[in-house]
Amino acid sequence: MTRDFVHTDPAGTSGGEALPQAPTLLLVHGFLDDATVWDGFVEALKGAVATVRVDLPGSGTRASRAEDTEKLSLALFADEVASVVDDIEGPVVVVGQSMGSQVAELAAAARPGRVAGLVLLTPVPLGGTRLPEEAVVPFRALGGNAEAQRAVRTQLSPALDKEALDALGCSGLLVAPPVVARYVDIWNSGVEAAPEQSAYSGPVLIVRGDSDGFVTGELVSAAIAPRFSGARLATVAGGGHWLHVEHPHALAREVLDFLQNLHAGDAASGWRSGFSEQSASTFAEGFAEDVVLEASVLVRPIAGRTLVASVMAAASAIYESLEFTAEASDATTTYLQWKATAFGGVQISGITILEKNAEGDVARAAIHHRPLGAALRFSATLRDQLVGIVPSDHFYAGDPQPAPCA
Structure with a gap:
C-alpha cells in the first residue's frame, strides 16, 4: 500500500511476539481525529498483530488538501476503507471508533469474504444519533476552536490527561471548520433507513466505557447490539468516549481476546463467505x-x-x-x-x-x-x-x- 493516508504497523514490532494466524487490524478513527489517535493502542498491542491505520478525507495527512465538503459521506469513507481491505494480504478485522464505527460496518459489509471480524468502539448507530438541530449546532462550531474541542473531550472522556488532550487537540485543529461541520451532519444523520439487522453477519465486538455520556449503555443495548447476531459486549470501567486513548491496554486486552476466539469462528466465517460468493x-x-x-x-x-x-x-x-x-x-x-x-x-x-x-x-x-x-x-x-x-x-x-x- 503506497497511498499516503494509509499507515502500517507490522506484526512483531514493539518487542512483542506476533499471534499465529492473527488477522490484520484496520483502524478507522472518528470525529476530530486522525490515524495518530491509535498510537497508544498500537503500542499496547506490543506487536501481537499487524495494524493498518487510515486518515479519512479532511483529517490528518489529508487535512491540508482542498476538500469538496458536500461530497464527504459515509459511503465515500466506506468505499475508501473497503479498498484498503482489498490491499491487505490475508483476513482483516475492521475496528472503528465513534463515527468510524459507521464507516467500519459499511466497509465490512462490502467485503464479507475478507473481513473476519468487526470491532465497534464507543460506536454511534449506523442510522445516526439523530440529535435535534439545537443539539448539533455546538458540535458544528467546534472547527478551529481549541478551547471548545478540549471541553467536549473532557466532558465525554473524564480520564484524559493533559498530554492526551494536547495531542488530540493538535489533530482536531487540523480539520478545517467546514469539514468539521460536515462530519457532524454525517454522523448525526447516519445511513437513511439503516436496516434493523446489519448487512455484516460476521463476529462482532462492541466496546464502550462506562463514563461515556455520549455512547451510553442504553444506546448500545437499544440501537446497536440488537443489529448483530451474537455480538460480544465489553465495558471498560472508567472509560469514556476516547477509550483507546484513555485505557489503551484494557482495550488491547479485549481486542486480542476477541481475535483469539475468532479462530473458533473461522469455520463459520468461511462458510458464510462461500454462500455469499457462491x-x-x-x-x-x-x-x-x-x-x-x-x-x-x-x-x-x-x-x-x-x-x-x-x-x-x-x-x-x-x-x-x-x-x-x-x-x-x-x-x-x-x-x-x-x-x-x-x-x-x-x-x-x-x-x-x-x-x-x-x-x-x-x-x-x-x-x-x-x-x-x-x-x-x-x-x-x-x-x-x-x-x-x-x-x-x-x-x-x-x-x-x-x-x-x-
Missing part, C-alpha cells in the same frame, strides 16, 4: 482434504474437499435469499441457524453443524433442512445440476416436485 474455491479454502458432508438432502454422505466444495457452491446458487440468524461455537464445533428462500419463494430453514480438526479446517459438516418437501426438491435439483460431477445415488431419486411454502 464459490467452490471459497468453500474449499476452509475444508480439510478428507472433509465429509452429511445433510438431510443427501441419501448418503459426500467425502473429499473437491466434491464437497462443488456441492456447496451448487447449493448456494439455489437459494434466492439466505440469512444466518444465530451462531454458537466452542473450541471445535460451530452451530449456525439459518433461514432461506428458494424455488420462487419457498421458505426453508435449518441448522448447520461445522466440526473442525486440529488444524482448524472443517472436517465434517452436517446440514439439516426443513420442511421435508423442500428438502426433497432441493436434493433432486442438486442431483440434476451436478450430473457428471457427483454420482446421482447421493441424492433423492424422484422428480423435483414443487414443495409447499412452510
